[in-house]
Amino acid sequence: MSYEKELHIAQLAVQRATLLTQRVFHEKAKGTLSKDDNSPVTIGDFGAQALIIHAIKSNFPQDEIVGEEEASSLRENKNLSTQIWHLVKSASLEDETSERELGGPIESEEQMLQAIDAGNSAGGAHGRIWALDPIDGTKGFLRGGQYAVCLALISDGSVKVGVLGCPNLPVDDAAPLSADIDDPSGQGRGVLFGAVAGCGATSRPLGRGALQSSQAIRMKSVPDITDATFCESVEAGHSSHGDQAAIAKALGITRESVRMDSQAKYGSIARGAGDLYLRLPVRKDYQEKIWDHAAGEVIVKEAGGEVTDAEGKRLDFSRGRTLKENKGVVAAPRAVHAQVLEVVKSVLGSKE
Ligand SMILES: Nc1ncnc2c1ncn2[C@@H]1O[C@H](COP(=O)(O)O)[C@@H](OP(=O)(O)O)[C@H]1O
Ligand SMILES: [Mg+2]
Ligand SMILES: [Mg+2]
Ligand SMILES: [Mg+2]
Secondary structure: OOOHHHHHHHHHHHHHHHHHHHHHHOOOOOOOEEOOOOOEEOHHHHHHHHHHHHHHHHHOOOOEEEEOOOOHHHHOOHHHHHHHHHHHHOOOOOOHHHHHHOOOOOOOHHHHHHHHHOOEOOOOOOOEEEEEEEEEOHHHHHHOOOOEEEEEEEEOOEEEEEEEEEEEEEOOOOOOOOOOOOOOOOOOEEEEEEEEOOOEEEEEEOOOOOOOOOEEEOOOOOOOHHHOOEEEOOOOOOOOHHHHHHHHHHHOOOOOOEEOOOOHHHHHHHOOOOOEEEEOOOOOOOOOEHHHOHHHHHHHHHOOEEEEOOOOOEOOOOOOOEOOOOOOEEEEEHHHHHHHHHHHHHHHHOOO
16 A cells, blocks of 8 residues: 555644644743643644644544543643634645645634544554654753654554654754754754655655655665764653663764654654664653654654664554553664664663
């Protein structure tokens, strides 16, 4: 199957939702709530989830959706719900044809809340399930750093389509990897990554109207691993900076890691701006969420990479809303992945 329509709709939907999040990004007040696990969610997360689910349901009504957010807190907070509704109502692409392809506008605040709640699939091994992270790296979003709008289609447990909207990454695939997002002109940033299993990965400028033309991306070859650049989370609670530093040292890597929030890390290594992405668990009991990895996994694999957990197992997207069979993530160009994994195992093994 070619998944041409799925990729097209996913790219348009992510593009439109990313534009909504950018408006919130530039506002001082982001309507932040704290969820039960103490993690933040903003009006940008809710608005982006509503828009993307509306677009998927309009085009593929039978498909299920695993979305990170749900609307119960908004039903108890009319003020916040209304703020989101104002954002969602006025979100549109400049291109009318694209707008129509996304199912037209959401008609009411209630319909918006229902769309947010339609991301409640339990996930699983059968059928077509979309995994949606409306803002990945919400902490980065709040800090003024990197974040990504992430959407993937999983079919019978494997990822077929992945799209990442990264408004704060440079458009230029050849720009060096940097945690810095300073860009006084505001120009030259915003990239949309896409991939279909078996068909390669691409990047294109995020833009505001019809989708601009895309170009193929490839991971960089790494003839000498000691020259590699690796990236990792900013948040020390999300992955073990200590283990990652020990792995880099054992590989002979001398360059400092680049710390950035969100799946912008997957996009960055896929286009060769960096080489490795290491995410070693801090807490043994944490289960990674499928929406934090699905789009990034297929984009890196299609760009010539390998993505496994810290034990070398493939990421298993068929187990529900989390990757409960996996621990951590190791992403690298295919030619060096085994070498990196061996060092990961030996560093983690020596701790036990
Ligand atoms: N203890 C933990 N270990 C690993 N990931 C965690 C975590 N707690 C939260 N996360 C996830 O880390 C994601 C951000 O990843 P990164 O650190 O690479 O930016 C968060 O996504 P959201 O921001 O969408 O909630 C959240 O799902
Ligand atoms: Mg979150
Ligand atoms: Mg996330
Ligand atoms: Mg999120």
